[in-house]
Amino acid sequence: MSVFTLSQASKEEQLVKELSALTEHHRARCEPYDRILSASGFTSASSIADLPWLPVRLFKTLELKCIPDDEVFKVLTSSGTTGDVSRIHLDKAAAAEQQRRLAATVQTVLGSKRLPMLLVDTKAMLKDRRSFSARGAGVLGMSTFGRDHVWALDHDGEVDLGAIRGFLDKHGDQPFLIFGFTFLVWLHLYEVALAHGLDLSNGILIHSGGWKKLIDQAVSPEEFRDRLRRVGLTRVHNYYGMVEQIGTIFLEGPNGGSLYCPDFADVVVRDPETWAELPPGEPGLLEVVSTLPTSYPGHVLLTEDLGVVHGIDDGDWPGKRFSVLGRLPRAEARGCSDTYRGAA
């Protein structure tokens, strides 16, 4: 079952309704959010792009939640580049729902069976089980979709060739899942597989974590896919997501080159100076919308990432397809959150 089914027109119709209702829900329960919206003069939205967005970094400076303290089930934190930390409050319902939607999204490419799983990371990262890094939380969340987990890196973060070989001897002749951060996959799996002639042709790779380090090494997303093909890895899905919209990931389609929005989410690319929505082909600031944030007002967020919509209803799956181009330089991003801080 896929969660990539809605054409852009159907999605627009459905999400405007649901997200407008969420906006009202949050306004009634989150006073700072209501003040921000009142100051912005927002009344109603007739399109997704009309919905009032919050700069994502607002979750680092304000406690924004729509549930009473005694219903807070989990507080997720993410450390950003600034050192500030976003705090995302989930109640039980929101925590369960985000996990279910993430599962439904990933199952679109993995199916319902859990596959043997090679984690391109080190178990040492989970040592302090009370405070995982964002990387640890990502690995742990994804490990639900696998079984017979094997870590490709040892406790010192060095490649554990014996473990990888052992995994492939046992599971390499049937579909298996590989998960890791993009840069680690490149450095510790691709290069090792190439050097040692490992066969990854039954693997399905899911990876995330940004391209910056790879671009520094002059490896583009296209080249990443091309080179992985040389070690037999043809089923490759990058994804984009953030803790401030936990459970929502934008997943690369089977043919690569674009990220797609699940039925309960969408993206809007905005001109960083006028905030106007930009048409396909024009890069700008990426806004992400999702119906999953029910316990905090994170359903419409302006990120600090640059992105571009490549096309609409013209790819592997319906809806918008897009790429993330990298971070907006910090000075520019500060402008937008200052606007809102002033309003708040």
Next chain:
Amino acid sequence: MTELQRLREAFRSALDLPADEPVDELRYQDNEKWDSLAHMSLVAAVEDEFSVMIDTDDVINMSSFAEAVRILGKYGVDVK
């Protein structure tokens, strides 16, 4: 050992609980030992004990001992 005893044992060993700890009322994250990391060990322990392979959705839904009993029923294991 009955299936029920075997399931209790799997819970205690995966969650590192004392041998006499009652587990029948246990719920995910109500007990501090049953966190998301332990959950994967628990699923593996239950799979090993009953020689079943639990689907992703059931891994997510296994949020209490009682749910585990119900889910195992789907895989033909009658826990009582």
